[in-house]
Amino acid sequence: MTYDYDKTIFELSAEGKQGYRLPPVDGRQGGGRQDAAPTNAPDTLRNVGAACSRPPEIPVIPESLRRAVPPLLPQVSEPEAVRHFTRLSQKNYGVDGGFYPLGSCTMKYNPKVNEEVCALPGFAGLHPYQPAETAQGALQLLHELGEAFCAITGMDEFSLQPAAGAHGELAGLMIIKNYHASRGEGHRKTIIVPDSSHGTNPASAAEAGYHIVQIDSNADGTVCLAALETALADGDIAGLMLTNPNTLGLFEKDILKIAELVHAAGGLLYYDGANLNAILGEARPGDMGFDVMHINTHKTFSTPHGGGGPGAGPIGVKAHLSEFLPTPRVVKDGDAYRFEDVGPNSIGKLRGYFGSFGVLARAWTYIRTMGAAGMKEVSEAAVLNANYMKEALKGPYKLPYDHVCMHEFVLDGLADAAEGVKTVDVAKRLIELGYHPPTIYFPLIVHNALMIEPTETESKETLDAFLAAMRQIADEAAKTPEVLTAAPGNTPVTRVDELRAAKTPKLKWEEVS
Amino acid sequence: MNPYIPTTANDRAEMLRAIGLESAAALFADIPAEIRLADGLALDAPKSEYEVLAEASARAAKNRPAAQMPCFLGAGVYDRLVPAAVRPLTQRQEFLTAYTPYQPEISQGTLQAIFEFQTLVCSLFGMDVANASMYDGPSACAEAALMAVRHTGRRALLVSALLHPEARAAVDAYAQFNGIDIVTLPEKDGITDKDAAVSALLNNENVAGVLIQAPNFLGVVEDLRPFAEACHAAKGLLLSYTADPAALALFESPGAMGADIAVGEGQSFGIGMGFGGPHLGLMAAKQPLMRKLPGRIVGETVDTRGRRAYVLTLQAREQHIRREKATSNICSNQGLNALTMTIHLSLLGGSGLREVAEQSYAKAHFLRDRLAELGFAPRTDAPFFDEFAVRLPVETALTADALNAKLLEKSFLGGYALGEKEWLVAVTEKRTRAEMDAFVCAIKEALS
Structure with a gap:
């Protein structure tokens, strides 16, 4: 019988244990004012200013704002915490350990060098608000990644901001909405999705404020053109969301006709990039007629899934939609890089800062490792x-x-x-x-x-x-x-x-x- | 040979033979000829691992990371100590390279970690139920706004002027596309104007709720109780945002002060600044709102042998089941960062987190006093945690940006410029007395 380190961390807890020691406050030995602690508790912080000629006034937290009941946190030593989480990890199944043929999720191997790159202190230690001149290498990486995504997909500009595929879908649908509104066609309130689509497609459309019309597939599993035409005849169609190849793994052979029909009806074509791995170096969504798309870096570009994220969901658009992208964008002036506001038609920001940089740095590493030939091999x-x-x-x-x-x-x-x-x-x-x-x-x-x-x-x-x-x-x-x-x-x-x-x-x- | 693709030329030939095709090109016959790429992609040639590492290192070397300077910049992203044990555990492949835990029998590690994470989030926030994470704090604020609108059927939200600008931007974007009116509650002496909230709630019966950041963007600790009372009297919801939940070791939890939905940003708990992401969105609610929560939730159950087990639950809220009727479109969330926070807080424990908060509190108050001696007047006298706003001395011609530039020359990352003459300074437990003294000296020199 071994000790059960897999019970919850709270059940492993015992008073008097702590798995991390903070550095002592400077001047600790000098002693401080007894009334200086905010909660009238430990000694450490009374010593902050002890070496100071004039002892600092460290006010007590007013009773009304002070926490009455401390949060319940476990008390364990470092070896116990390490053993607990190691035991938990052993109950998991990852790609490194075995085959993971999970359809639609592209569970490919996650190269180790990617982890090394994103952990470089020059990247990992950057504050998002530090001046651009102190983050030129990071901005360069983002700019290069955007350009690589354009080359791979045939789109004209990418925003790396969205946090995941579904977040990219939401951003793309908002772009479609602003596009129609800018043309005085705000009445276009319906998004078409095939019955084989990912659940995120209709959910994202709803979250962007759209109505959803679902169309049936053909007997061969592809989009039924007649059903599409019927749906498009409605007049208020904003766009069609499509995965190509679709979720059955079949290439939508009629994609050019589909694009023509949607565009003729005044709609835009959205590409769900979940299945991009199938066509790397063979065909590009931009050439198929798609106006806006997202990429799942944690599928196609080998960034780890992490047991459910974090991923990244960059979105690409054709030039006529650039003005609607999330703000800011990264621009290059000569040899210098900077952020630039996208302007009044931008959909704004859907999250903090510029994107999931750590994830994007892994995707950058992958693309440079694979190169053009590698993409096609994939x-x-x-x-x-x-x-x-x-x-x-x-x-x-x-x-x-x-x-x-x-x-x-x-x-x-x-x-x-x-x-x-x-x-x-x-x-x-x-x-x-x-x-x-x-x-x-x-x-x-x-x-x-x-x-x-x-x-x-x-x-x-x-x-x-x-x-x-x-x-x-x-x-x-x-x-x-x-x-x-x-x-x-x-x-x-x-x-x-x-x-x-x-x-x-x-x-x-x-x-x- | 591509190091990531095991298929040999022999394998390829054999496999093509097995499926009765002449060449790999035939696999792509369904792609219309006019869109088949003839010349391949306009990317560089493949590179070796060593070459790519060198390129990456060259880019990283051009940066001057905040974490390697004495950093007094916060504004929602904090330079805190991270125990060495965190990264080796989160880098374990079983966590790192697993998918969302859809198959509970081989995902108990992720599932139990999320269960522990949910417990920590509930406990910190003083709430009943938490989900498995959101993308980050700002997007969690936006999802909380949608949740309040869905729950109440009302379409306006009162938002404090002292909400983090990144969070406000996300709320605005989500609201705009969902026809939700955002009304700003003004600031009064460093805190959100309570009277404005009360009168707005009285005069507009379409208000779904009030969103207040505490501590607010200026670092000031807000008392949420009056807002909760006003909201509840009007049958609306109080939404709280905690940009740095380290504060909750010392300050009253949003749940105890009456919040119905509490969202936050978990970056402070073991997640590096990372140029703004990926960070960690936290979301919790009171029991009656459980089924309105977006995203994944893990519950405890038993297996066929009666043993304790964990599983994704209440999935009838989610996009893969409910499609357009889901509570949110969120699918991938921040699983690995939720694990990071769980490990980080397990190592610190209640006593360690309290010390982090107390050191930060004490050091920030110490530095504010030292800055006051230099003529930096506090913007408000209201209680704060570890971040505070000051006005630059009246006699200096420097702007906050210019002061920051001078400090950067001496390798200090100064505060966040709130405007030309206002400065938001953060002091975490990582800052030493020596760094603060040197910072004060550098400021003195810059001003002279």
Whole structure:
């Protein structure tokens, strides 16, 4: 029996422990005024001015503003804190540890050099309000990154401000709104999204104050042009949000026609960059007719997901939308860089400062490492890997859209399974066999969806082993279904009671009295 | 060979054969010819790791980072001490390279850390429920505004003139696109004018709530109680913003003073200044608002064997389930930075955080007195935490910017210029007596 360091940090706590020692206040030995402490408590701060000829007046905090009950924080030593969080980490599954074919999320390897660059003291220690002349290297990096994104996507200008993909969507939709308003077409209040779109698309449109119209996909999984035309005929269409390749992993072949229809109706075309990894160096959203787009650096550009962020969601626009970008922008005058206000038509600021610099520095590093040739290698390997897996799995699993796919593909569950075996059981058995499962039950138009995205950073050996596991599971699903429905049994916890969590929410630790 | 792509030429040939295609180009046949890139991207050639590191280091070397100077600049971003144990733990690949914890069986590490984070946020703010984080403080303010509007069905928000300008900008942008009226509550002697809030609430029944920063942008500690009373009498919500929650070790929590929604910025807790991001948005609320919260929330439950387990919960609020009817569009949040704060505060503990706050408080008050001796008059006598606003001495012709420039020559990062003649100075626990003495000397020289 070992001591249970995985209980909550609050349960590990004991008075008298502390995991970090602050430097003593200067003059500590000199002694200070007894009444100088703000809370009439410790000695340390009375000594701040002790060496001073005139002891400072350090006023007591007025009773009405003083905290009555101190916040509940754990008291643990450094080794105990380290052991606790190390134990927690061991209950996680990361890309470094294994294959993570999570569709739509592009869980590629996160290069180590990226971490080194963003931690350079010359970057990490910058205050956002320090003068521009003391942050020229950082501004240069941002400027270079914006230009690289333009080259990769075919857009004319990027703002690196948005904090994540959904935040970029919100910014892009606000830009579309300001564009229409600037032309006296403020009546355009509807955004069209396909039924296969990411949930963030309609949610972002709603948060930007739009109505949403959802259009059905064709039998082949792509945008139905007739449905699009019907929706566009409405007259108040602001734009269409599209992922290309779409969430089924299929390239929207009619993209030029789609762009033409949307533009003819006075709308703008928004590109959800979640699937950009598929087309790096092969095609560019800007050339397809998209007016505004976002990038998920934590997908395409190898910045780590961090268990749910922080990411970054830069947005790119064509020149006619530059005046609406978030403010400020980074400009280059000769050899000097500075921030410049975007002007009165800017959508403003959607967060503090200029962007998630630490994340952007990692993306910059990745792009410089890969170069033009590397980008093309990425999409080729990612797409080849996906097709190789799709072909191998289309027997034991249902493949609703049997076509050359791009970087990912969607299966519609098992071809042959005993009653009661569901897609979720396949996922849980994969966990037991050492894999992170694919995305399940998305896109919504495929009911038993298993959405598989291998990325380019996985070896053929890994793919083959995963395919063998998938075949084994399909076999078990028919013959020994209880193996699937009981899985996983070798993980820190087995399946959890989600209903209980939602019905009687316990959302923080509380002392049992 | 690209170091990140394991596929060999042999692999490629074999895989193409397996899928019955002649060449990799055939994989992209669905892309119309007129948009296929013929000449590749206009980027540089690939570079070695060593070359890229050299380029990055050259850029970093052009900067003069605040963290390497005595830094008296705060204004929402603070130069604080960070225990060495924080980074090695947050760099552990199991945390760093994991996705959002959708599969609880292999995500208990992230899930439990978020559960502990939610507990810390609730405790600091004196609130009942917290979410798993927002992007940063300013965007959390904006989401809080939307939440208040959604909850009350009213479409105006009173916002203190002493809200951080970055937060105000984000609130304005979100509000503008959602048809929400923002009414500014004026300043009165360094704090938000309570009478203005009361009369605005009495005269406008469309007010969803009041948003007050405490300590406010001038560093002054606001008493939220009168605002809470006025809001609640008008059936509106009080929204509080804490730009530096280190203050909450000493000062009363927003929850205890009546806030219904408390948002904040967690940068002070182990997250470097990082040129403004990524930082950490904090959001908590009172129990009745639980299901109105945006973003992810972790709850405790049990597994099939009855063991304690954690899972993402109340997901019916979220975009991947509710699409356009979700409480927010937020998906990726600041998971790793929430972990950073959790580790940081675990190392400090209650006693350590209290010492951080007390040292900051004492040092800031000491420096303000020293500056007063030089003729810098406090802008207000109201109580403050570790940041204060002063007017430059009347006899100097220098502006705050000019003073900062002179101080920079001596490698000090001076305060935030509030205007030509006003200066906002921050003093954290990291500043030493020697640095403050040298800073005062440098100011004396600059003025003479």
